[in-house]
Amino acid sequence: xxxxxxxDLRRLWAGAAVVVLLVTLATALGVTVxxxxxxxxxxxxxxxxxxxxxxxxxxxxxQLVLSSIFLQPAPLPLMPxxxxxxxxxxxxxxxxAPVGFGDSxxxxxxxxxxxxxxxxxxxxxxxxxxFEKEGEALVGAAVKLPxxxxxxxxxxxxxxxxxxxxxxxxxxxxxxxxxxxxxxxxILVPIQAVWHVHGLGHDHGHExxxxxxxxxxxxxxxxHDADHDDHGAVDADAPIDENFTADAPGLPAxxxxxxxxxxxxxxxxxxxxxxxxxVFPGEVLTSLYATLGDAKMVLSAVAAxxxxxxxxxxxxxxxxxxxxxxxxIGALRAFGAPRLSVFAIVWLELFLLVALGIGLGFLxxxxxxxxxxxxxxxxxxxxxxxGFTGEDWRMALILLGASAVLSAVPAILAYRQSPAAALRx
Amino acid sequence: xxxxHLDSLGKSFPGLGSPVLLVDFLAIxxxxxxxxxxxxxxxxxxxxxxxxxxxxxxxxxxxxxxEDITRLSETARDRWRAEHVGLVMQDFHLFPGLSAVExxxxxxxxxxxxxxxLIARAHDLLESVGLSRPDQKIETMSRGEMQRVAIAxxxxxxxxxIVADEPTASLDVEAGETVGRLLLDMAAExxxxxxxxxxxxxxxxxxxxxxxxxxxRIVADDLREEVAA
Ligand SMILES: Nc1ncnc2c1ncn2[C@@H]1O[C@H](COP(=O)(O)OP(=O)(O)O)[C@@H](O)[C@H]1O
Ligand SMILES: [Mg+2]
Numbered sequence: 001x002x003x004x005x006x007x008d009l010r011r012l013w014a015g016a017a018v019v020v021l022l023v024t025l026a027t028a029l030g031v032t033v034x035x036x037x038x039x040x041x042x043x044x045x046x047x048x049x050x051x052x053x054x055x056x057x058x059x060x061x062x063q064l065v066l067s068s069i070f071l072q073p074a075p076l077p078l079m080p081x082x083x084x085x086x087x088x089x090x091x092x093x094x095x096x097a098p099v100g101f102g103d104s105x106x107x108x109x110x111x112x113x114x115x116x117x118x119x120x121x122x123x124x125x126x127x128x129x130x131f132e133k134e135g136e137a138l139v140g141a142a143v144k145l146p147x148x149x150x151x152x153x154x155x156x157x158x159x160x161x162x163x164x165x166x167x168x169x170x171x172x173x174x175x176x177x178x179x180x181x182x183x184x185x186x187i188l189v190p191i192q193a194v195w196h197v198h199g200l201g202h203d204h205g206h207e208x209x210x211x212x213x214x215x216x217x218x219x220x221x222x223x224h225d226a227d228h229d230d231h232g233a234v235d236a237d238a239p240i241d242e243n244f245t246a247d248a249p250g251l252p253a254x255x256x257x258x259x260x261x262x263x264x265x266x267x268x269x270x271x272x273x274x275x276x277x278x279v280f281p282g283e284v285l286t287s288l289y290a291t292l293g294d295a296k297m298v299l300s301a302v303a304a305x306x307x308x309x310x311x312x313x314x315x316x317x318x319x320x321x322x323x324x325x326x327x328x329i330g331a332l333r334a335f336g337a338p339r340l341s342v343f344a345i346v347w348l349e350l351f352l353l354v355a356l357g358i359g360l361g362f363l364x365x366x367x368x369x370x371x372x373x374x375x376x377x378x379x380x381x382x383x384x385x386x387g388f389t390g391e392d393w394r395m396a397l398i399l400l401g402a403s404a405v406l407s408a409v410p411a412i413l414a415y416r417q418s419p420a421a422a423l424r425x
Numbered sequence: 426x427x428x429x430h431l432d433s434l435g436k437s438f439p440g441l442g443s444p445v446l447l448v449d450f451l452a453i454x455x456x457x458x459x460x461x462x463x464x465x466x467x468x469x470x471x472x473x474x475x476x477x478x479x480x481x482x483x484x485x486x487x488x489x490x491x492e493d494i495t496r497l498s499e500t501a502r503d504r505w506r507a508e509h510v511g512l513v514m515q516d517f518h519l520f521p522g523l524s525a526v527e528x529x530x531x532x533x534x535x536x537x538x539x540x541x542x543l544i545a546r547a548h549d550l551l552e553s554v555g556l557s558r559p560d561q562k563i564e565t566m567s568r569g570e571m572q573r574v575a576i577a578x579x580x581x582x583x584x585x586x587i588v589a590d591e592p593t594a595s596l597d598v599e600a601g602e603t604v605g606r607l608l609l610d611m612a613a614e615x616x617x618x619x620x621x622x623x624x625x626x627x628x629x630x631x632x633x634x635x636x637x638x639x640x641x642r643i644v645a646d647d648l649r650e651e652v653a654a
Binding site: 001003004007008010011327328331332333334335336337338339341342345418419420423424 | 582
């Protein structure tokens with residue numbers, strides 16, 4: 001029987017190939033959507049799970065998380081430096097680290113932070129050592145710069161038409177191990193340097209003037225006439241001071257590691273007070289996932305629609321095909337083949353094609369999702385874990401079951417075909 | 426050995442005024458060789474379909490050696506036909522993509538009766554119908570060769586009756602001649618009854634009996650001696 005089916009398929013290979021291709025594409029579409037959405041959820045959750053609590057200026061929770069954890073460039077308002085000082089002394093806090101952004105180099109975001117954050121979130125260095133001086137920098141695993149390279153930061157990003165900070169140069173002293181997060185694409189510098197580049201924190205008398213720091217900076221840094229944009233200088237050899245006092249300059253966000261879960265909830269409560277906003281990244285992601293889920297639903301509906309269309313087209317094609325093969329099939333019975341084997345032949349022939357298409361569709365979907373995930377990782381640094389789970393196998397079984405039923409339609413037609421009528425046709 | 430009895434047989438199709446086939450009584454003895462003739466549309470194919478169980482008559486009995494096949498279920502009739510009837514049709518109904526011997530064995534394989542002995546017989550049969558390449562693909566054969574493969578398929582399971590519906594109509598004279606001779610030889614070898622629908626006078630002349638149909642009724646039923654007389 002198998003030989004007969006194979007001979008038949010070989011004869012009709014073009015049509016068979018089209019059937020397989022259609023099923024493959026329709027299946028792959030659905031599989032890609034599912035895998036990609038799940039990978040995006042898992043990947044972003046993993047990227048965020050090192051950071052328990054983020055505190056910033058009251059505003060958009062989503063923006064705060066996107067900027068501070070996913071390092072998406074966006075101007076965040078600054079919050080007073082005293083928040084950092086207060087948290088540093090809080091007994092419920094294991095560590096707290098400021099993050100300052102806005103500059104970039106060669107497309108990589110520069111993030112001002114502390115040794116505490118680096119030390120607590122990664123274990124060891126892939127190469128080199130921690131920054132010790134104001135003019136030193138660390139690079140993430142995905143940054144294509146060697147230890148010892150020089151970094152001339154640019155205000156904003158090149159696409160946004162940023163300008164290079166004159167006279168500011170960092171030296172790379174170490175490379176971090178990969179984390180699968182956007183921080184792999186970041187250049188980490190001491191927060192103190194970021195402040196100084198932007199003319200903040202030189203003179204402790206100016207912290208009241210954060211909003212209009214231009215005057216203060218010019219005075220404090222002793223006149224950089226040629227500077228277009230920013231007004232500050234880094235003293236590359238200055239030691240790093242990470243004892244933050246209440247008069248530290250303003251900050252877009254701080255990352256906090258509370259000691260216990262209870263502490264986390266209390267801190268979150270306390271710092272949601274009108275001026276500041278404290279969020280659990282996971283919580284913000286959950287609401288983002290809801291949006292993602294909606295998008296997935298739309299795409300899944302599109303995929304399901306295309307699968308339905310393919311299924312309908314298949315039934316149409318095979319029913320026509322069976323019609324054309326009435327003579328053949330009727331003849332089989334006339335010459336002594338049992339009715340059931342006629343059913344089995346037609347059923348198997350279609351089912352084999354559809355099952356092959358589904359199998360290839362899953363593989364194609366996986367490959368497509370991997371490609372998309374890789375492109376995404378290259379751009380964002382977030383590693384998206386693409387892979388099948390039990391849910392997918394269940395889906396595959398459901399699809400196979402449906403195609404088994406679908407294949408039975410022409411098989412039943414063939415089964416009911418009268419051999420005499422078939423011979424006459 | 427099979428014998429056939431038809432009793433008050435009628436076959437009508439919905440929408441047709443008069444029945445397509447009406448046979449009050451007909452008996453064909455085991456091993457008899459019968460030609461069925463008649464004009465186009467006279468009911469010859471319907472006759473064949475009804476006596477082989479491919480179609481159920483509207484009324485009457487088709488009794489093969491005591492068994493009325495009109496009372497069998499469709500599946501049982503299929504099984505009965507597979508065991509007792511060897512069919513040869515005008516249009517061969519062979520399956521492209523398969524070789525000659527695979528075609529001979531296909532129905533038996535699908536019915537799961539193709540044991541080693543039957544496979545050996547398939548090869549022998551192909552040889553005795555004059556085909557020396559059992560693995561030749563069917564679509565590369567001439568029409569005459571194809572009909573010979575069809576004959577080998579029909580007699581594979583040593584059926585009690587060989588039924589051929591215009592087996593030579595689509596062949597040239599020479600190939601038709603061969604096919605006619607093979608049908609007679611095969612029927613003789615298996616001591617089968619042979620029923621051949623044909624317009625081929627030379628083939629008809631070699632059979633024992635000639636039944637002529639017109640508008641579904643038997644209008645003549647002659648033994649060869651009488652024809653010769
Ligand atoms: N399935 C059918 N429905 C209606 N009429 C049919 C059907 N099959 C055969 N007929 C009619 O029955 C008559 C006899 O047909 P057939 O037995 O094929 O004749 P023959 O084989 O002698 O040419 C014809 O008039 C044909 O049109
Ligand atoms: Mg006919």
